[in-house]
């Protein structure tokens with residue numbers, strides 16, 4: 271072997287076994303040690319973290335001055351071996367995604383620019399809450415809030431000189447690679463593992479070994495924040511954060527009781543019904559405004575000659591104002607013409623739907639009905655709607671109020687136009 275080749279081999283072997291150098295990236299609120307080589311994306315992480323801090327402060331209703339001295343010591347870890355001599359991973363439990371303790375955080379490199387930022391912000395929310403309150407609240411609240419305030423959109427997809435938006439429903443899957451919360455919820459719904467609000471609120475820490483618990487907690491905090499938003503920019507998630515210190519009830523039952531008390535029992539009963547539709551339909555670009563169900567008022571019983579009902583194509587479920595009685599039969603007849611999309615051209619539909627495009631197993635444009643009872647799980651009717659199409663003879667299996675919607679994806683309502691009209695008459699085969 272020539273001395274030159276021997277030298278090259280030695281150089282190669284040394285590189286193979288040498289640890290990658292640790293680099294320190296410093297910002298105002300985060301000092302990040304990492305073994306990931308320099309790149310614009312990774313090197314901008316402390317700046318991104320600093321962009322999030324004023325938004326978090328708004329969410330926690332604290333002035334930015336209150337966190338002027340707050341700084342996290344973070345590790346972004348690609349290979350734990352690279353950190354073995356640094357002492358920075360000592361006493362950290364097995365790192366699977368991220369971890370926070372006091373003013374320290376650790377993130378395991380996830381090989382997705384989006385998810386790397388997400389995990390860093392998630393642990394940052396825990397760190398800030400710990401700094402502000404010395405308390406994170408029960409599992410659904412602490413993980414839900416951390417998920418809510420780390421799910422983000424960056425203008426242009428880059429971290430330099432950009433606008434950061436938090437607490438968003440991601441618009442496209444490609445914007446949030448590896449995040450996966452929507453899919454986890456869909457998978458659970460399809461497997462019959464739908465969780466009610468109370469079931470999410472009583473998840474215990476151990477259940478967060480499973481990423482699905484994070485997905486449900488994110489969905490619930492998103493739901494509660496939007497559905498309880500008031501004109502002053504407040505919502506029940508924030509009200510609870512204000513309660514965190516010093517009066518936070520440590521006990522899960524009392525904490526959840528306080529949330530329900532702040533929402534009010536009447537509103538909470540409405541949210542319980544609405545939750546079935548929100549959680550089972552949550553999707554990228556989900557349209558919170560247009561899917562909101564505006565009224566759950568119990569409808570009048572259908573009598574002969576009642577006025578027809580109009581169903582808007584650009585909205586989610588709509589209360590018809592009428593109710594049916596168990597055992598009685600009714601004839602429903604639907605008509606109308608509406609447009610369901612405008613790219614590349616309008617899809618005109620009638621209440622029978624367009625049978626070459628489907629959403630949730632039904633043609634888009636088909637008229638659907640749900641009968642909402644007064645039972646606690648009444649909202650589950652939205653998850654198994656009855657197909658009306660251009661008309662049906664319907665014998666009520668339960669008494670309840672009729673809701674209608676024109677089937678379409680909840681991220682594609684904005685471009686709809688027109689309405690269906692539904693006429694009712696009483697059937698003749700009443701039992």
Ligand SMILES: [Zn+2]
Pocket residue numbers: 392393396412413416
């Ligand atoms: Zn967490």
